[in-house]
Amino acid sequence: MEFMFDKEKNKEKIERFRQIIQDHKETKGALMPVLQGAQEIFGYLPAEMLQLISEELDIPLSEIYGVATFYSQFSFIPKGENIISICLGTACYVKGAQDILEDFEKLLGIKAGQTTGDMKFSISSTRCIGDCSMAPVVTVNEDIYPRLKKEQVKEIILKYGGEIK
């Protein structure tokens, strides 16, 4: 999928991010909090911002990529408008989370880790968000759906403005 990082459109965000870098310049081990800041502000790690980090913190770009690719929370492509995240931790798995994931994949026509063509939905799987007593658990953006039943999968997609394929 092709996408461009528009510096003009992101002007304000870039300013906010520059501030985060400044705030951490003196911190030992600043790279992680700075990357976390970028991920939070932009929703992913734009190459242009990694370049900026490299210059400001004086860390080689290769090292930054080495760190960023290691941690699963960092993404190098923009995510969809709605992020559907299915927990595949042990408690959720034994209660049928795999089937629920497959239902979402079937209905949205994408696999976990992908984004729909219209940028409306991304599916991701996580490992335990700590709500295990209410397994299986699915989150959509900040909303939590505990004890999810297969029948609810369709409803959820419709609720967030999706179309069933």
Add this chain to the structure above:
Amino acid sequence: MITMEMLEKIRKEHRPILEERLLKEGKVIIKGNEIVLKGDYYKKQYRIALKNCGIINPGDIRDYIAMDGYAALANILRDKQPKEVIDDMKASNLRGRGGAGFPTGRKWEESFKKSSDKKYFICNADEGDPGAFMDRSILENDPHAVLEGMAIGGYAVGSDQGFIYVRAEYPTAVASLEKAIAEAKEYGLLGENILGTGFNFDIELRLGSGAFVCGEGTALMESIEGKRGMPRKKPPRTSHVGLWQKPTILNNVETLANVPVIMNRGVEWFRSIGTERSPGTKVFALVGKVVNAGLVEVPMGTSLREIIYDIGGGVQDGKVLKAVQTGGPSGGCIPASLIETPVDFESLDKIGSIMGSGGMVVMDENTCMVDIARFFLEFTVDESCGKCTPCRIGNKRMLEILTSMTDGTAEEREISELKELAEIIEDTSLCGLGQTSPNPVLSTMRYFYEEYEAHVLDRICPSGVCKSLLKYNILDNCIGCRKCAKVCPTSCISGKVKEVHVIDQDRCIKCGACYDACPSEAITIG
């Protein structure tokens, strides 16, 4: 900034306010100095680490103070030398609740004895074990207990700088900690010159970014340093050479929550709970196919049966208990026949499982043990940092074998190959992740060998889980409504209206659509 006298004053004044509020809410019983939650679920529990959870408002430091909070820190700063605190911890025999069960006092002593211009004290709040959430509960509902535990530890080992490494997947815990740290600083219970005693101790938050291996001590330190979280070779121990090469103590959240209570109520009291070699309590995350899922804190040595049946209410939907998984990806599956086993470090180890962080997943007859082993291996392969070969490649090979078993393509020799691989990986991996990754495989092979044989020799999945091994059949009570034939994506169901239908097994892709569509329960999975 408050003094010791003011701390006492807040406690005396706020306690009645807290009690009044709790009585109004009607969810607690107050007996003298003790406040406990009402209800059958709590009756059999003994709460130390969770004693304030659900009782205090975590956003109000006065609630914590009213429950004897910061009393231990104040008393220690006034009356005790660091060495005495360490001796108390050693005498209490508190063992780390983060997995390995290493005695906390002995760990502190290592760092105490090492002289250095700087020492660090870290709280491991990464809680990577899927299915465990006790640390999250403590961080969200009783953050000051962790801060106080850290400050006591910092004083004992001679550290003035603490870090809490908390996973980003726990935003509420992060917010709760931020608030608590700010409040404690405002009161002068953290920061410079605590309670006017000259002791300095500050705490900073660092967020984890979704790598399970970062829960491992040395990897966690690499991560705080801003690198990939890859484990370091040991020795040297991190209590000698840790974060930024300085002596560093790392303790789990639940471990730290125990510290102020032990200091308040005394070593003798603590040792009277639990077993001789594993004193105190343990919090378990009781989840899976159990009626009352949730956190359970019981004295060490309580049997699995008491936890699962007496507190958890038994298996859901009247099904039969098949196994209990403890210790997460590093742990093992305990068969139902061993349900009388007491849960403490030694007893679990003896039967090939571990305590781990306290995850306890109840599995019923519909859980396939080969599939569960495969599930954990998939986790390990995903989460291996890749630094050492046995873990990076060995686990991948194990996963391949297990996948072929659940797919029905494995050969007989692969059963013994799997076992051999497991034993080698266990012996040769660099860190705890690789060293324990074979446990789910070895324990299921030990107790459920016949399931492996069924998958490989007979190509069937006795629990009806592994899709490729299932067979859909239409029974004689088929009413010939054609509903199944209409939904079948490969059109492999034939039959006339009102006659019994047949599935062409060669073309069936085992999607289960016919099974879901059948109105008369005429389709079976076998």
